[in-house]
Amino acid sequence: MQRLPGSQPFGSAPLAPVVSQPSMLQPYGPPPTSAQVTAQLAGMQISGAVAPAPPPTGLGYGSPTSLVSASGSFPNSDLYGSYAQGQAPPLSLTQSHPGVQPPQRSAPPQASSFTPTAPVGPRMPSMTGPLLSGQGFGGPPMSQPNHVSSPPPQALPPGTQMTGPPGPPPPMHSSQPGYQLQQNGSFGPARGPQPNYGSPYPGAPAFGSQPGPPQPLPPKRLDPDAIPSPQLNELPPQQKTRHRIDPDAIPSPIQVIEDDRNNRGSEPFVTGVRGQVPPLVTTNFLVKDQGNASPRYIRCTSYNIPCTSDMAKQAQVPLAAVIKPLARLPPEEASLYVVDHGESGPLRCNRCKAYMCPFMQFIEGGRRFQCCFCSCINDVPPQYFQHLDHTGKRVDAYDRPELSLGSYEFLATVDYCKNNKFPIPPAFIFMIDVSYNAIRSGLVRLLCEELKSLLDFLPREGGAEESSIRVGFVTYNKVLHFYNVKSSLAQPQMMVVSDVGDMFVPLLDGFLVNVNESRTVITSLLDQIPEMFADTRETETVFAPVIQAGMEALKAAECAGKLFLFHTSLPIAEAPGKLKNRDDRKLINTDKEKTLFQPQTGAYQTLAKECVAQGCCVDLFLFPNQYVDVATLSVVPQLTGGSVYKYACFQVENDQERFLSDLRRDMQKIVGFDAVMRVRTSTGIRAVDFFGAFYMSNTTDVELAGLDGDKTVTVEFKHDDRLNEENGALLQCALLYTSCAGQRRLRIHNLALNCCTQLADLYRNCETDTLINYMAKFAYRGVLNSPVKTVRDTLITQCAQILACYRKNCASPSSAGQLILPECMKLLPVYLNCVLKSDVLQPGAEVTTDDRAYVRQLVTSMDVAETNVFFYPRLLPLTKSPIENTTEPPAVRASEERLSNGDIYLLENGLNLFLWVGASVQQGVVQSLFSVSSFSQITSGLSVLPVLDNPLSKKVRSLIDSLRAQRSRYMKLIVVKQEDKLEMLFKHFLVEDKSLSGGASYVDFLCHMHKEIRQLLS
């Protein structure tokens, strides 16, 4: 971008500021004088209408496309972006499995029971801490990411008209339980009696407090008392783990994932049968909606719910659903029908307001229907009347999505709109920090250049030629600059607001504009912004007033919308929401650790509430060089359904690819605005708790200023009455939102679950990945109110109770000394251990407070696929499979002992991506991938592979592209050499091993779990 003549310092810039308040600004030239004076710009060269090159990302929300330019950038090897180099704890390579003994299999490999024999070594933290009650966690929920398969195109259907039948007749009210699809079901027939069944549950979980003398130890059984129990963090770093458990004999995530792919990946998942457990999130499968919502929209911890609360309390299995209401679908699956019931609006139950769905029962020849949620009898309005067939089903059932499908949309009437007015299309406002750091790093220039083309790719609906979304621009440091980009202007105009304590929007007309109409003015503005502030010395920034300004602008325009904030530093300038640096690592592992996660001031909650009322969603892109207090700055994004991105120590040459990829994807996302979500349930259970990025002003309505296709809302259910096996349990999630073209709609998802009177049925129909998603969110919210150790202990206790209950009631009584895990939950210990040793719950020395706060809020709205790979990363060997084999290589377990020093591996967890190179890798491989002749010449920390014309190079680069395309955030590559300093970062992700921060190895944790379970059973 060339610098325009006379545009150096702000004062002499062609774009003269129009000041509405006496400016407190020093460096920007002449002191402003009068208010509201419009200064026309002079002397600007306008390059005319721009024909922007399309950004690499395709229409809609294509995969984040990499710019794999051979820019040869060198990373600062950050993970979330900020591991300071050289701060890492000393690396002890001898910690994890030095004393592995020959395998001593104690259980047949096909069963999930095995007897760990007397491990000696570190133990898990003891379990003496107070139990957390679910109610005790009250903090604000958090935000963000993705989905498994390839980039799907349209998410929101065009105004599809309902003509033909949407599909073959599904078995709608089948009471047939869905066991037949259950894979790996190797259960003993023995179902123990249900102790305490029907009796009141004691307030605290019963197992731990059960009195009774310990029983004599049978032979072969793990003796818990033989295991010393120091806190893991108290262990000397060199303490060796000696175990005699064959790692191959304990449940393997890789095996479970592969089995599910083989067993369930080839057939479509048809949703017609109640209570079916879907394939795992790691399996690629198609879904056919025959009356229940696709697992892409809703996944449950269990598809078979205990009939009574006593049973549920006994099992301690959380009953929760992870709901992604606007999930994107793969291209092969039909997008949702939009049903128009005309002026009368969608048909609902008069009492509970549930929407018409396939589970409603038509009676009296079709003149009435009985609500499946509350049993109320409702009249069928004359225009909706239809005859019933001999089975009692309406003859038009298969012509109507709301009578035959699990998911569909209704057009909303004006009654569903704010102030009884149909909404106008939403707006996007770009708010760019132009303080010294933002200018110096090259961020402002990069961003302005990118926006010029990216504005052509705003979200569109259906076949619309152009987006209905209007745009506006603000820059700021400790004052705000608004820009008039009205199409009739020859040049943009700037207006400065320096009274940040009482924010108002200085211009209405010309602030929010249509991109095509104002293209010339916008392009001119984006050309000028980097020049105008090129010489700034202003280092201080404000933050809350920026959000306030954006929100006020939307309010003035009477529309919903999204703010894109690009921000660099702790807002220390005198203004509302001013923050101080309160980072204090000494608080870690103290009772005050929770304050690190709590917002520093209540001002942001108040602001967020105003934003939600306006339908103003905030996406925050952070570019910090030091502590910025992510815990406080992310409050508004979290409560408004927005996203937070963090690029620590941002430098254009190293980080532009990652930032631009994320920005492109984020801006093109389909978003629902000004949304309210309600989950209704049939009698017997109700939604009691919610996790995610949203705001709640009452106990039932989840308010989302914005909701995109990556975000989930997790809902926990509790019994309030007895359920019965015949009726099962029903969920209906209704999302009212404004589409990106301004159409008000309701999206409905229905799901029917089974109910059981036998605990074995519960354990047979659980989904561990969803369970872990819920437990991680529960724990990550818990750190706001309880010491981290207490949170960890609570997780361990709950997991032990779940497994002990199974052992007591469902497993064969003959194998007293064995650890027996339910088939569906055999990975619960390994995955739970990963949650326990994650950066939020057990940080290493290199993990900053901001990193922890960032991850905490990311996880809170992750879907099940994302938490799965986030907590247990994928490790792919690259040279084992034949080079012509283009499919993804089978993964190996995340443990150092699975690495061969003659191979190369990719490791990814959805946020980070490593390429690990073994020290003895063949020279030919080194040459093919890195274009150097030996291992020693490979640059450690490299983030871009050279583009070489050979099969291996092509294969690896295309695999990297494909991994990136599967994730909602761009994963920057870090090349790590074996035995190199950077290897420590990589080893952090080998989650089956003991971690440097004191996290237990999988084997040790399993032994600990076994001991806990045995204590509960004794």
Ligand SMILES: [Zn+2]
């Ligand atoms: Zn009802």
